[in-house]
Amino acid sequence: MTDIPKFHQFMRPLLQVLQEHGEMSRNDAIEAVVKEMGLTEDQMCINQESNGKSLVRGRIGWASSYLRVAGALIGPKRGYFALGQNAIKLLALNRPIKRTDLINFEEWKIHQASKQSKNQLPQESDRDLNIDDSTPEDLIEAGVKLIKEQLASDLLEQMKKMDPYAFESLVLDLLAAMGYGGGSRMAMQGVPRGPDGGIDGRINEDKLGLDQIYMQAKRYADNAVSSEKVQAFVGAMTQGGCRKGVFVTTSTFTSDAKQFAASIRDPRLVLVDGNKLTDLMIQHEIGIETKQVIKISRINLDYFGSDE
Numbered sequence: 001m002t003d004i005p006k007f008h009q010f011m012r013p014l015l016q017v018l019q020e021h022g023e024m025s026r027n028d029a030i031e032a033v034v035k036e037m038g039l040t041e042d043q044m045c046i047n048q049e050s051n052g053k054s055l056v057r058g059r060i061g062w063a064s065s066y067l068r069v070a071g072a073l074i075g076p077k078r079g080y081f082a083l084g085q086n087a088i089k090l091l092a093l094n095r096p097i098k099r100t101d102l103i104n105f106e107e108w109k110i111h112q113a114s115k116q117s118k119n120q121l122p123q124e125s126d127r128d129l130n131i132d133d134s135t136p137e138d139l140i141e142a143g144v145k146l147i148k149e150q151l152a153s154d155l156l157e158q159m160k161k162m163d164p165y166a167f168e169s170l171v172l173d174l175l176a177a178m179g180y181g182g183g184s185r186m187a188m189q190g191v192p193r194g195p196d197g198g199i200d201g202r203i204n205e206d207k208l209g210l211d212q213i214y215m216q217a218k219r220y221a222d223n224a225v226s227s228e229k230v231q232a233f234v235g236a237m238t239q240g241g242c243r244k245g246v247f248v249t250t251s252t253f254t255s256d257a258k259q260f261a262a263s264i265r266d267p268r269l270v271l272v273d274g275n276k277l278t279d280l281m282i283q284h285e286i287g288i289e290t291k292q293v294i295k296i297s298r299i300n301l302d303y304f305g306s307d308e
Helices: 007-021 026-037 055-069 087-091 106-119 136-160 164-177 227-239 255-263 274-283
Strands: 080-083 188-190 201-204 212-218 244-249 268-272
Touching: 007 026, 007 055, 007 080, 007 087, 026 055, 026 080, 055 106, 055 136, 136 274, 164 188, 164 201, 164 212, 164 274, 212 227, 227 244, 227 255, 227 268, 244 274, 255 268, 268 274
Parallel strands: 212 244, 244 268
Antiparallel strands: 188 201, 201 212
8 A cells, every 4th residue: 555644744844835935825835745745646646535535635734733733834814824933943853743843832732721621631642542452433533532623723713813793793693503592693683883881792582672682702812801891791781681691702711700700690691712612613513514424334233133
């Protein structure tokens, strides 16, 4: 069988072509990497068994994802690659880049800490899963988990780049998909800019709008939402006679903000941070699509008349 480089072996060539050419479209960057590595036609013709797509392109895609988490690659705009602030440090190694080279970057540590906090599980080792000690089901489960984690990371990154008004609309789409407002987007409305106290949307819980939920959406890249912001939102809710509210952000909430939200009983307030937001979007299929469905078969014992 024709050998294909492992995904980490594409990291350095990808950074090198971006260093040489500057910002590139994803497809152009992949073609440049293929040329840089001198991959043959036979290698390029090998497809993944699960989806029939190019194995080489898939591994270059994973290389770019890992480099992005480590702050060595960025997406300046949709479908484009460019060098990130940590790229020069990796290129200065003057050798092939390994996954272990990425783990000491602050961006990587923050990403891993976020996953650990989100899952409330011990942080996973950076070692590869031991194939000899794992069943095929174990390997599938580990692969699905990695794909879902990367999807959540990419989804959050896309939301942080959105126009604030578009982000507010996205949150309303999600709430409708979750069944609020009777599941009707028509029962939800954005609030025009003005002295609204930070209210970004209203959700009618009944057809006449006699009972409402207020929504605020903060599209922050890094800054945590302070308790002052949350208190101001609660004040706006009280002034408007609203007893239920949802505060959504792409970042996090400070500990004081969480404590304040937990301390009030009327009105009721739910805080949704970036991790929870991506979970809900994946669960309710907002902003994502099914890429492939893998069919796994097993023996039909009834057909063979087995008693087992």
